Amino acid sequence: MISVDEATRQVLATARPLPPETVPLPQAVGRVLLEALHADRDFPPFHRVAMDGIALSFEAVAAGQATFPIAATQLAGMPPQALLDAQTAVEIMTGAALPPGTDTVVRYEDLEFHEVNGQRIAAVRVPPPVAGHNVHRQASDREQGALLLPAGIRLSPAEIAVAATIGAATLQVARQLRVAVVSTGDELVELTETPLPHQIRRSNAYMVQAALQQAGVQSEIFHFNDDQEALRQGLPPLLAAYDALVLSGGVSKGQADFLPAMLRELGVSQIFHEVHQRPGKPFWFGEKAGGAVVFALPGNPVSTFVNFYQYVLPWLRRCEQPHSKLPRPTALLATDFSFAPRIAYFLPVRLELSPYGHLLAHPQKSGGSGDLASLLQCDAFLRLPAEPTDFKAGDAFPLVRFR
Amino acid sequence: MISVDEATRQVLATARPLPPETVPLPQAVGRVLLEALHADRDFPPFHRVAMDGIALSFEAVAAGQATFPIAATQLAGMPPQALLDAQTAVEIMTGAALPPGTDTVVRYEDLEFHEVNGQRIAAVRVPPPVAGHNVHRQASDREQGALLLPAGIRLSPAEIAVAATIGAATLQVARQLRVAVVSTGDELVELTETPLPHQIRRSNAYMVQAALQQAGVQSEIFHFNDDQEALRQGLPPLLAAYDALVLSGGVSKGQADFLPAMLRELGVSQIFHEVHQRPGKPFWFGEKAGGAVVFALPGNPVSTFVNFYQYVLPWLRRCEQPHSKLPRPTALLATDFSFAPRIAYFLPVRLELSPYGHLLAHPQKSGGSGDLASLLQCDAFLRLPAEPTDFKAGDAFPLVRFR
Numbered sequence: 001m002i003s004v005d006e007a008t009r010q011v012l013a014t015a016r017p018l019p020p021e022t023v024p025l026p027q028a029v030g031r032v033l034l035e036a037l038h039a040d041r042d043f044p045p046f047h048r049v050a051m052d053g054i055a056l057s058f059e060a061v062a063a064g065q066a067t068f069p070i071a072a073t074q075l076a077g078m079p080p081q082a083l084l085d086a087q088t089a090v091e092i093m094t095g096a097a098l099p100p101g102t103d104t105v106v107r108y109e110d111l112e113f114h115e116v117n118g119q120r121i122a123a124v125r126v127p128p129p130v131a132g133h134n135v136h137r138q139a140s141d142r143e144q145g146a147l148l149l150p151a152g153i154r155l156s157p158a159e160i161a162v163a164a165t166i167g168a169a170t171l172q173v174a175r176q177l178r179v180a181v182v183s184t185g186d187e188l189v190e191l192t193e194t195p196l197p198h199q200i201r202r203s204n205a206y207m208v209q210a211a212l213q214q215a216g217v218q219s220e221i222f223h224f225n226d227d228q229e230a231l232r233q234g235l236p237p238l239l240a241a242y243d244a245l246v247l248s249g250g251v252s253k254g255q256a257d258f259l260p261a262m263l264r265e266l267g268v269s270q271i272f273h274e275v276h277q278r279p280g281k282p283f284w285f286g287e288k289a290g291g292a293v294v295f296a297l298p299g300n301p302v303s304t305f306v307n308f309y310q311y312v313l314p315w316l317r318r319c320e321q322p323h324s325k326l327p328r329p330t331a332l333l334a335t336d337f338s339f340a341p342r343i344a345y346f347l348p349v350r351l352e353l354s355p356y357g358h359l360l361a362h363p364q365k366s367g368g369s370g371d372l373a374s375l376l377q378c379d380a381f382l383r384l385p386a387e388p389t390d391f392k393a394g395d396a397f398p399l400v401r402f403r
Numbered sequence: 404m405i406s407v408d409e410a411t412r413q414v415l416a417t418a419r420p421l422p423p424e425t426v427p428l429p430q431a432v433g434r435v436l437l438e439a440l441h442a443d444r445d446f447p448p449f450h451r452v453a454m455d456g457i458a459l460s461f462e463a464v465a466a467g468q469a470t471f472p473i474a475a476t477q478l479a480g481m482p483p484q485a486l487l488d489a490q491t492a493v494e495i496m497t498g499a500a501l502p503p504g505t506d507t508v509v510r511y512e513d514l515e516f517h518e519v520n521g522q523r524i525a526a527v528r529v530p531p532p533v534a535g536h537n538v539h540r541q542a543s544d545r546e547q548g549a550l551l552l553p554a555g556i557r558l559s560p561a562e563i564a565v566a567a568t569i570g571a572a573t574l575q576v577a578r579q580l581r582v583a584v585v586s587t588g589d590e591l592v593e594l595t596e597t598p599l600p601h602q603i604r605r606s607n608a609y610m611v612q613a614a615l616q617q618a619g620v621q622s623e624i625f626h627f628n629d630d631q632e633a634l635r636q637g638l639p640p641l642l643a644a645y646d647a648l649v650l651s652g653g654v655s656k657g658q659a660d661f662l663p664a665m666l667r668e669l670g671v672s673q674i675f676h677e678v679h680q681r682p683g684k685p686f687w688f689g690e691k692a693g694g695a696v697v698f699a700l701p702g703n704p705v706s707t708f709v710n711f712y713q714y715v716l717p718w719l720r721r722c723e724q725p726h727s728k729l730p731r732p733t734a735l736l737a738t739d740f741s742f743a744p745r746i747a748y749f750l751p752v753r754l755e756l757s758p759y760g761h762l763l764a765h766p767q768k769s770g771g772s773g774d775l776a777s778l779l780q781c782d783a784f785l786r787l788p789a790e791p792t793d794f795k796a797g798d799a800f801p802l803v804r805f806r
Contacts, residue, residue, distance in 0.1 A: 048773060078589075097601035155613075206429060214559070330756065357734050
């Protein structure tokens with residue numbers, strides 16, 4: 001039986017890069033950029049006025065001049081007005097291009113205005129300390145041609161704004177992953193049906209679909225009873241059409257657990273079966289050449305949940321961003337905790353960000369891998385190693401977060 | 404001029420609870436539940452077999468019996484088979500309902516099987532330690548009628564799964580917020596246009612729309628030039644139709660900054676104008692009775708960004724979840740930092756989760772509130788108070804996170 005680390009490594013090794021597709025800018029948020037974007041102009045593209053006030057020549061102020069007749073007014077968006085007489089000033093607004101002949105802006109707060117014979121005059125109360133004051137100099141942030149957004153990054157609102165600034169109305173992004181969620185199990189009825197006393201309603205497929213949706217991945221749900229013939233007919237089209245199948249149930253040691261054999265029969269090569277962990281040990285993982293990878297997760301709801309976040313989500317992320325390091329968050333155990341079986345344990349925890357910036361993990365009670373309701377009080381699992389069996393408050397462990 | 408804390412308090416005070424709407428379960432992830440959901444049955448609804456193996460009477464094992472003829476086989480989803488003879492056992496699979504007459508399950512790993520005259524017989528290699536072993540007892544997680552999901556919570560995959568389990572095919576959730584993003588400014592051209600040397604392309608509206616989308620809020624973008632008549636005609640329908648307007652630009656001291664007066668003229672009561680912070684000081688905030696609240700943000704891109712995450716996003720969250728505490732995350736300054744002006748400063752930072760579970764904030768260089776590209780290297784702002792002016796590595800401050 002392999003370890004969690006080895007299973008994770010083998011899962012990630014099957015990730016395949018996604019081809020590009022073109023989408024309009026407003027639809028690109030959250031997607032992965034597959035082209036490099038460069039500055040089409042300097043950033044800022046001109047000496048940009050950073051405060052409302054007057055633009056003048058610093059030399060005149062330095063020479064002791066304190067009052068400046070207003071020669072012109074320039075709002076943002078107007079072509080710059082050249083200052084012909086260095087003893088005057090241009091009244092000017094934030095966002096405007098600095099007028100030729102000026103190099104400095106004095107803001108309204110540091111000015112007083114009066115009028116003489118209909119001529120508006122600004123008196124400088126607080127002289128600017130240096131030339132260039134309140135001017136956001138052309139190219140001071142980025143030069144024309146500079147790389148702004150490299151291929152491979154995920155697009156957040158800041159990147160969307162930068163792309164808009166350079167006129168990228170459409171973007172090349174990684175195609176969205178296609179995932180089929182497959183539930184099996186004769187004990188499961190549809191959520192609109194009334195279960196018989198020995199039946200329960202289907203929930204894992206909805207949980208997996210919701211988790212995929214939160215990860216920005218669209219999916220479709222398929223259900224098969226524990227009927228080998230239906231699966232033999234139904235799975236091949238899914239293996240051909242989707243990037244990944246996420247199954248739950250049918251992979252333990254039970255008599256109805258024929259999925260591993262069935263999947264091998266359908267040409268899905270087994271990569272591993274069973275991981276040295278609790279819950280979620282009977283996880284089966286395989287790949288069809290030229291087709292989908294198959295995550296066949298054990299059907300107990302907490303097992304399905306643990307394995308989705310430990311294996312499926314990192315695989316999706318690796319497909320989207322093959323060259324990015326995956327985050328490896330940790331948290332501190334908030335109280336001492338003991339777990340006797342010598343097997344990696346995914347401890348359900350509630351997280352708290354302490355006032356001192358520590359991420360604390362509080363262990364929560366759980367009725368085991370069937371106790372779906374226990375997840376309602378939890379935010380994450382803390383992954384405790386197989387050894388030792390006694391864990392101390394304050395120790396840091398890998399965190400598998402689902403909220 | 405009011406403080407950031409006071410401005411935040413006044414913004415949140417205008418949040419209005421949202422009415423319910425009904426959505427199908429798969430569309431409810433990320434939404435806020437507005438009804439309480441109770442367990443329709445016990446959790447689990449029956450004594451649920453937790454391992455593949457045999458179900459038997461613990462008393463027989465305790466009395467020394469080591470071999471058990473298999474009287475029946477029961478897969479998950481089959482009605483339970485009553486065990487009539489306590490000296491025999493039922494071969495049984497995970498998820499099945501425990502047969503009457505049995506109380507304990509021995510898993511396959513602890514059994515050996517042989518056959519005598521066509522009768523399958525299980526030999527118990529490792530006796531169960533207690534009665535009830537490997538049985539997930541009816542109602543042990545939750546009892547019928549128990550509150551599972553209270554009104555007011557946000558639905559994550561775990562809640563979706565629990566809702567599926569109790570057959571909630573549709574859910575009452577808070578209606579989605581309706582937000583109009585309004586950009587103003589004559590210097591701005593559409594992103595498909597080629598700007599003149601003194602013009603730039605519109606980016607704030609796309610940034611705000613992307614940030615809203617990441618928060619699960621749909622929005623529409625409207626642009627007005629700095630044309631008072633166009634705004635006088637165009638804003639009233641938006642004030643009537645939307646929950647909130649997010650404007651950027653037109654609120655500073657400049658001659659084209661007529662928005663505050665215009666908004667008051669249109670019946671939007673000013674709640675405050677200007678906050679003692681950098682960047683983003685000229686923020687104007689108001690509310691129209693019976694209509695939208697108006698966030699008129701300063702137009703420099705970093706100012707827009709800071710104020711969106713400090714004020715707009717918490718307001719959206721408070722509308723969706725009026726009774727929930729807003730998160731107040733903090734992070735530790737990673738290096739000493741000085742900021743001389745005695746004004747609250749939103750310091751751009753890159754975040755790092757240390758191996759010891761500390762969230763560290765590394766200050767990043769920024770060319771000021773116009774330096775949009777500087778956001779690409781940042782994950783958040785650390786909110787430093789107006790006093791003191793020298794901040795020490797390791798001190799914790801409020802965190803405004805945008806990535």
